[in-house]
Amino acid sequence: xxxxxxxxxxxxxxxxxxxxxxxxxxxxxxxxxxxxxxxxxxxxxxxxxxxxxxxxxxxxxxxxxxxxxxxxxxxxxxxxxxxxxxxxxxxxxxxxxxxxxxxxxxxxxxxxxxxxxxxxxxxxxxxxxxxxxxxxxxxxxxxxxxxxxxxxxxxxxxxxxxxxxxxxxxxxxxxxxxxxxxxxxxxxxxxxxxxxxxxxxxxxxxxxxxxxxxxxxxxxxxxxxxxxxxxxxxxxxxxxxxxxxxxxxxxxxxxxxxxxxxxxxxxxxxxxxxxxxxxxxxxxxxxxxxxxxxxxxxxxxxxxxxxxxxxxxxx
Amino acid sequence: xxxxxxxxxxxxxxxxxxxxxxxxxxxxxxxxxxxxxxxxxxxxxxxxxxxxxxxxxxxxxxxxxxxxxxxxxxxxxxxxxxxxxxxxxxxxxxxxxxxxxxxxxxxxxxxxxxxxxxxxxxxxxxxxxxxxxxxxxxxxxxxxxxxxxxxxxxxxxxx
Numbered sequence: 408x409x410x411x412x413x414x415x416x417x418x419x420x421x422x423x424x425x426x427x428x429x430x431x432x433x434x435x436x437x438x439x440x441x442x443x444x445x446x447x448x449x450x451x452x453x454x455x456x457x458x459x460x461x462x463x464x465x466x467x468x469x470x471x472x473x474x475x476x477x478x479x480x481x482x483x484x485x486x487x488x489x490x491x492x493x494x495x496x497x498x499x500x501x502x503x504x505x506x507x508x509x510x511x512x513x514x515x516x517x518x519x520x521x522x523x524x525x526x527x528x529x530x531x532x533x534x535x536x537x538x539x540x541x542x543x544x545x546x547x548x549x550x551x552x553x554x555x556x557x558x559x560x561x562x563x564x565x566x567x568x569x570x571x572x573x574x575x576x577x578x579x580x581x582x583x584x585x586x587x588x589x590x591x592x593x594x595x596x597x598x599x600x601x602x603x604x605x606x607x608x609x610x611x612x613x614x615x616x617x618x619x620x621x622x623x624x625x626x627x628x629x630x631x632x633x634x635x636x637x638x639x640x641x642x643x644x645x646x647x648x649x650x651x652x653x654x655x656x657x658x659x660x661x662x663x664x665x666x667x668x669x670x671x672x673x674x675x676x677x678x679x680x681x682x683x684x685x686x687x688x689x690x691x692x693x694x695x696x697x698x699x700x701x702x703x704x705x706x707x708x709x710x711x712x713x714x715x716x717x718x719x720x721x722x
Numbered sequence: 723x724x725x726x727x728x729x730x731x732x733x734x735x736x737x738x739x740x741x742x743x744x745x746x747x748x749x750x751x752x753x754x755x756x757x758x759x760x761x762x763x764x765x766x767x768x769x770x771x772x773x774x775x776x777x778x779x780x781x782x783x784x785x786x787x788x789x790x791x792x793x794x795x796x797x798x799x800x801x802x803x804x805x806x807x808x809x810x811x812x813x814x815x816x817x818x819x820x821x822x823x824x825x826x827x828x829x830x831x832x833x834x835x836x837x838x839x840x841x842x843x844x845x846x847x848x849x850x851x852x853x854x855x856x857x858x859x860x861x862x863x864x865x866x867x868x869x870x871x872x873x874x875x876x877x878x879x880x881x
Contacts, residue, residue: 443730443733444780445737445783445786447786451756454755454756458756461825462823462825463824464823613793624793624794624797626796626797627796631796631797691726
């Protein structure tokens with residue numbers, strides 16, 4: 408645990424907690440402008456969170472501790488990833504936790520807790536949303552693991568900081584087939600995992616088409632604020648992982664205030680650009696039929712598998 | 723895809739400027755800047771629904787003032803109730819009101835919601851919205867114009 412890692416970890420947590428709702432606000436604003444609307448402004452998700460924190464929580468009849476602890480666990484697991492993963496600096500506060508398998512498992516744990524909470528409410532939509540979310544999760548997790556594993560082959564380590572560091576040392580490998588295939592696979596699964604179009608529509612009001620929203624229909628007040636903050640943080644974390652695994656430049660490798668400042672700025676710019684591109688692409692996409700989603704995800708898994716194969720064969 | 727992009731470029735911004743520049747004082751300071759709304763059709767003829775739909779459409783764009791329609795009363799701060807309350811909808815309306823966590827606001831939209839309108843005394847009608855749940859704000863009209871609905875929503879959000 409070195410001072411750079413601790414300083415970077417605190418900075419990353421602050422940047423992601425503070426910036427994640429703004430990223431969601433930016434994506435809604437871009438969509439609103441392209442639809443010809445004026446939009447509520449980039450800071451609207453923060454206003455929503457502030458308001459929800461002032462409201463009374465609701466504890467529906469028959470729900471257990473799982474329901475009450477799920478929002479906290481969702482935010483907590485995402486926060487751990489936000490602290491340890493190489494976003495602002497490659498020096499991790501807890502190097503053992505900045506491992507590919509630990510990070511993916513932590514993110515999956517948050518999803519599973521929310522799915523369990525959806526079942527716990529005992530409503531039809533909660534169970535339906537949970538079943539859909541777990542279907543998607545089961546197809547997404549192997550792809551994330553295999554795609555990042557393809558990048559770890561050359562680095563010789565599954566530590567995310569090591570992977571990012573090795574790309575910085577040898578940028579030429581970014582244009583290798585393994586890297587490009589893994590990038591495409593990761594983009595598809597990140598879209599699926601964060602509940603964006605064409606897999607899930609984050610703006611839907613129709614219960615029958617919901618995936619993520621259907622599980623959290625019963626949450627109110629501060630619990631809902633945590634769930635929404637957690638979802639926003641997951642989006643930023645996934646976009647940040649994608650950005651730093653494939654375009655790691657700007658990330659702080661040595662100590663110094665200037666290096667950390669450049670790291671924060673580079674991270675913010677990369678995530679903002681990726682979010683803007685995602686919002687722009689969503690305008691042209693319609694939601695996929697639920698039974699077509701496994702085909703899309705199976706395709707991305709195939710790309711990830713090819714990526715690992717080429718990483719070993721074309722060395 | 724290219725034709726859609728061209729259409730977006732050609733259409734530009736269709737949202738009309740806000741009807742009045744001054745910010746209204748919000749009804750409750752807790753909800754300032756952000757109001758999530760659950761719409762309840764208590765027995766409406768769907769006229770008010772069409773107007774609510776266009777209030778949230780691109781032209782009137784109620785979302786720019788911080789109002790947003792949500793899918794669950796638990797997420798909501800305000801109930802937008804339309805229509806005279808029919809027998810079958812009286813209990814669901816009561817339950818929906820109970821499911822909203824405090825502080826909460828009820829807006830009765832349209833003449834039917836205010837005083838049963840054309841359906842006064844009809845056999846299936848229990849009464850107006852204020853007979854079932856406490857009403858904080860009323861929007862007159864049959865159906866009310868989208869501007870009137872947007873104006874009511876702005877007094878909730880204070881933006």
